[in-house]
Amino acid sequence: MHTFCYILIVFTSFFKIYAEVNDRYYPRYHLAPPRGWMNDPNGFCKFKNEYHLFYQHNPDSSLAPGDISWGHAKSKDLFHWEHLPIAMRPDQDYDRSGVFSGSAIVENDTMYLFYTGHVNHPGQSPDHEEHQALAGAQMESLLLNIKTIL
Numbered sequence: 399m400h401t402f403c404y405i406l407i408v409f410t411s412f413f414k415i416y417a418e419v420n421d422r423y424y425p426r427y428h429l430a431p432p433r434g435w436m437n438d439p440n441g442f443c444k445f446k447n448e449y450h451l452f453y454q455h456n457p458d459s460s461l462a463p464g465d466i467s468w469g470h471a472k473s474k475d476l477f478h479w480e481h482l483p484i485a486m487r488p489d490q491d492y493d494r495s496g497v498f499s500g501s502a503i504v505e506n507d508t509m510y511l512f513y514t515g516h517v518n519h520p521g522q523s524p525d526h527e528e529h530q531a532l533a534g535a536q537m538e539s540l541l542l543n544i545k546t547i548l
């Protein structure tokens with residue numbers, strides 16, 4: 399009985415991991431998120447001797463964009479990538495339906511990310527609005543929580 403329970407635990411643990419991430423088609427070379435939906439690269443830049451690459455990302459589903467966030471990874475050689483916490487989520491009035499595409503500049507040891515804040519208005523005309531927005535960070539924490547509308 400003891401052995402049976404042990405085997406059952408190992409089996410269910412394995413099945414749980416396998417059910418979360420099916421890596422059959424997971425890229426071995428190109429950057430891909432740990433899980434979820436990915437679209438275009440954003441804010442590609444070199445900062446403090448490392449490359450940073452952001453991308454349009456829905457961490458909650460691989461089937462639909464959802465409310466798009468910016469995924470984030472960094473690399474020293476553009477081959478080995480380290481996944482970092484999601485850089486920006488749709489959490490402001492002007493980007494609540496999506497932190498859409500944008501780019502980066504680095505000046506005076508600060509990384510600035512310019513992006514389009516997207517807000518849906520279902521059933522209205524027009525049915526959405528978009529705003530140019532800016533986020534910046536001195537990147538010790540890598541959390542881009544300083545956002546503003548332009």
Ligand SMILES: *[C@@H]1O[C@H](CO)[C@@H](O)[C@H](O)[C@H]1NC(C)=O
Binds near residue numbers: 505506
């Ligand atoms: C960066 O520093 C220079 C020199 O102090 C300054 O003129 C410039 O405005 C700074 N850039 C930003 C974006 O603050």
